[in-house]
Amino acid sequence: MDLTGIKVKLHDMSLRDGMHAKRHQISIEQMQFIAMGLDEAGIPLIEVTHGDGLGGSSLNYGFPAHTDEAYFKAVIPKLKNARVSALLLPGIGTVDHLKMAQANGVACIRVATHCTEADVSEQHIGMAAKMEMDTVGFLMMAHMISAKKLLEQAKLMESYGANCIYCTDSAGFMLPDEVTEKVGLLRAELNPGTEIGFHGHHNMGMAIANSLAAMEAGADRIDGSVAGLGAGAGNTPLEVLVAVLERMGADHGIDLYKIMDVAEDRVTPMMDQPIRVDRDALTLGYAGVYSSFLLFAKRAEQKYGIPARDILVELGRRGTVGGQEDMIEDLALTMAKAREATHG
Ligand SMILES: C[C@H](O)CC(=O)C(=O)O
Numbered sequence: 001m002d003l004t005g006i007k008v009k010l011h012d013m014s015l016r017d018g019m020h021a022k023r024h025q026i027s028i029e030q031m032q033f034i035a036m037g038l039d040e041a042g043i044p045l046i047e048v049t050h051g052d053g054l055g056g057s058s059l060n061y062g063f064p065a066h067t068d069e070a071y072f073k074a075v076i077p078k079l080k081n082a083r084v085s086a087l088l089l090p091g092i093g094t095v096d097h098l099k100m101a102q103a104n105g106v107a108c109i110r111v112a113t114h115c116t117e118a119d120v121s122e123q124h125i126g127m128a129a130k131m132e133m134d135t136v137g138f139l140m141m142a143h144m145i146s147a148k149k150l151l152e153q154a155k156l157m158e159s160y161g162a163n164c165i166y167c168t169d170s171a172g173f174m175l176p177d178e179v180t181e182k183v184g185l186l187r188a189e190l191n192p193g194t195e196i197g198f199h200g201h202h203n204m205g206m207a208i209a210n211s212l213a214a215m216e217a218g219a220d221r222i223d224g225s226v227a228g229l230g231a232g233a234g235n236t237p238l239e240v241l242v243a244v245l246e247r248m249g250a251d252h253g254i255d256l257y258k259i260m261d262v263a264e265d266r267v268t269p270m271m272d273q274p275i276r277v278d279r280d281a282l283t284l285g286y287a288g289v290y291s292s293f294l295l296f297a298k299r300a301e302q303k304y305g306i307p308a309r310d311i312l313v314e315l316g317r318r319g320t321v322g323g324q325e326d327m328i329e330d331l332a333l334t335m336a337k338a339r340e341a342t343h344g
């Protein structure tokens with residue numbers, strides 16, 4: 001693979017996808033400390049939002065330590081160069097959230113839908129584009145449909161005004177060939193001016209390889225998290241990706257030692273548990289399950305005595321998708337009752 005001179009924009013997820021791993025409890029001071037480190041290392045884009053996006057604060061998704069608005073007000077004025085993005089899932093986040101984000105200095109809105117539901121993004125993408133924001137369409141769980149179907153959904157988002165479209169491997173299920181096929185088709189068929197992005201999870205240990213495959217297939221933006229802080233086994237670990245890109249001679253614009261230090265000195269010390277491919281995280285990838293279900297399944301294991309792995313496998317078999325977090329406890333309870341009926 002030759003990525004010599006290939007330009008890529010790295011987008012940090014530790015303060016948004018990382019919120020899942022921290023049960024949305026990152027403090028204001030931690031947010032500022034990490035964001036400033038990322039900025040100094042040259043990361044151009046930093047996502048700051050509840051793990052489930054603007055308006056995610058709820059019983060279903062989890063209540064955060066602070067509001068999105070409080071995080072924006074604390075973080076954005078501290079940044080010298082980096083711009084901040086916010087995630088928005090239509091139905092959870094509203095147009096009012098979008099306006100609040102822009103008023104607080106958010107430059108980029110990423111409108112996320114399940115990969116078959118791009119049509120629900122029309123209002124939010126249209127509004128963000130009209131507000132002249134960097135407007136991204138983010139197609140989640142992209143392993144669940146064919147490349148052709150993904151392209152159809154991507155074209156819808158592009159037609160609503162998105163200037164960048166993401167292929168999102170929410171379950172960390174994809175292998176490099178699938179990434180090549182999907183990102184390659186988006187690159188070939190979308191408008192040449194539309195950027196392409198890839199968001200990976202490390203559940204099968206493939207996040208770096210998949211990100212490289214995405215770049216080779218034409219992706220302009222790659223998501224990752226420092227020290228991998230993110231849902232499941234985490235996102236593409238940014239400091240590792242930067243080291244690999246450095247070796248390959250790609251044009252990434254990041255200071256390698258500074259990003260390593262952010263990972264080691266700022267992010268790792270605040271992890272509640274090691275972010276690694278443990279058997280449950282591996283099951284997410286293997287069974288194609290939404291990464292943010294991991295901690296819900298682990299909690300259900302504690303409560304009902306059903307192994308998280310069994311719960312996750314069943315969630316995968318049922319084809320559950322983001323937004324169905326309430327199903328996890330329901331399923332664990334059903335499985336516990338069935339087990340009791342069988343074993344007495
Ligand atoms: C709301 C999800 O956490 C978005 C995401 O990062 C993914 O689908 O992956």
Ligand SMILES: [Mn+2]
Pocket residue numbers: 017170199201230231291
């Ligand atoms: Mn993610």
